[in-house]
Amino acid sequence: MIPELVVEDLTVRFAGLTALDAVGFTVAPGSVHALIGPNGAGKSTCFNVLSGVYRAASGSVRFGDAELTALRPHQIAALGVARTFQNIALSPRLSVRDNLMLGRHRLTKAGFLAAGLRLPSARREAARHGARVAEIAEFTGVGEVLDVPAGLLPYGMRKRVELARALCMEPRLLLLDEPVAGMNGGERREMAELILAIRESLGISILLVEHDMAMVMRIADAVTVLDFGRRIAHGTPAEVQRDPEVIRAYLGGAAGDGAHDPRPADGAPEPGPADGAPEPGPAGQRAEAGR
Incomplete structure (x- = not known):
């Protein structure tokens, strides 16, 4: 049995800075759930709480019957929660x-x-x-x-x-932190296919942080959007990409302007920091420490 991951009112503070402000979402069993937002939105902070690296100031993270906020990383791993890192953490030799x-x-x-x-x-x-x-x-x-x-x-x-x-x-919940960052177009497509194959073949739940909006819209069952540590939208990919708050966060445009769309116009993967392109919208200038 794959349990739900239920995040409720999750708040994280660093020396007076609120990195996450009462964030909540649920990852349904066996689904691909994307956590997106501009740089500084709090995505990696959320991942670090879920994997036991950071401690929450308040709120709850439940994986089945287990409350994760009280556990250490090895205890969370023992429950079947595994993660990858944005910066590759292999032993090179x-x-x-x-x-x-x-x-x-x-x-x-x-x-x-x-x-x-x-x-x-x-x-x-x-x-x-x-x-x-x-x-x-x-x-x-x-x-x-x-x-x-x-x-x-x-x-x-x-x-x-x-x-x-x-x-x-052998995880039951897989946390993927920017799995296609720094890859070329072909590698990104292959990785997206692999993630879908993992969901279909193994039936595990997948929560991913990703800047490639074309990939997110293609493979995610549900999307949660963060901005400045707050949840500003949640729903299916189609619902989220039309949300005025999401459009404003990514493009800095006027909310409600239907001409704006956070997806790349040609459907190509959105360039990320590793491609040498700036993060879309004014949020790209935020400090990386607030991710």
Whole structure:
């Protein structure tokens, strides 16, 4: 059973600065839910609370019967919550296989002594984890580079490896922080297809932060929009892209002007910071620390 993720009145403050102000949304089981907004909106802050990196000043985050705001990162991971990072967090000198095996750590039962002595039970468990790693690597398209040091791979492939490592944790909820940032058009399309395949094949819930509006509108079942730490819109992609508050936040245009649309006019992926383009609208000048 995949439980709901229910965020209610989530508030986070840093030295008097309110990064999240009573934010709430629900991620339905087995859905792709996008969390979007201009730079400084509070998206990454929200992710860091959900994964236990930051503590909330108030509010609730429930994953099934568990209240996440009182738990540490390893306890949240044990509930089946895995995440990727905007800045790739792989061990560059380790092989792809070893990086993926790190994702199996919470599922490993053999103790240090049994593993060090290579007892039969430890060898059998290692073989099972190795087979599962190989299976996930093939599914995510990195099966042919399992023995290559992660640091030698091109950027787009390293993003896939990080996603594969998160899947190796066997999550029920997957948090993806800008999964296509820095990728070219072809890599973005392939990653979008992989995310949809994960939802369809594994049935897990996916919450993603992303600046590529074309991708969000194509794959998300529901969208929550943040601006200056507040929720300004929520609904289906079609509903959100017509919302006057969303248009104002992204483009700085007059609310209610139907000529404005936050999507790129030609349907191409929206350029992000890694492409050298500024964030759309005046919100692009906000401090990155407030994301």
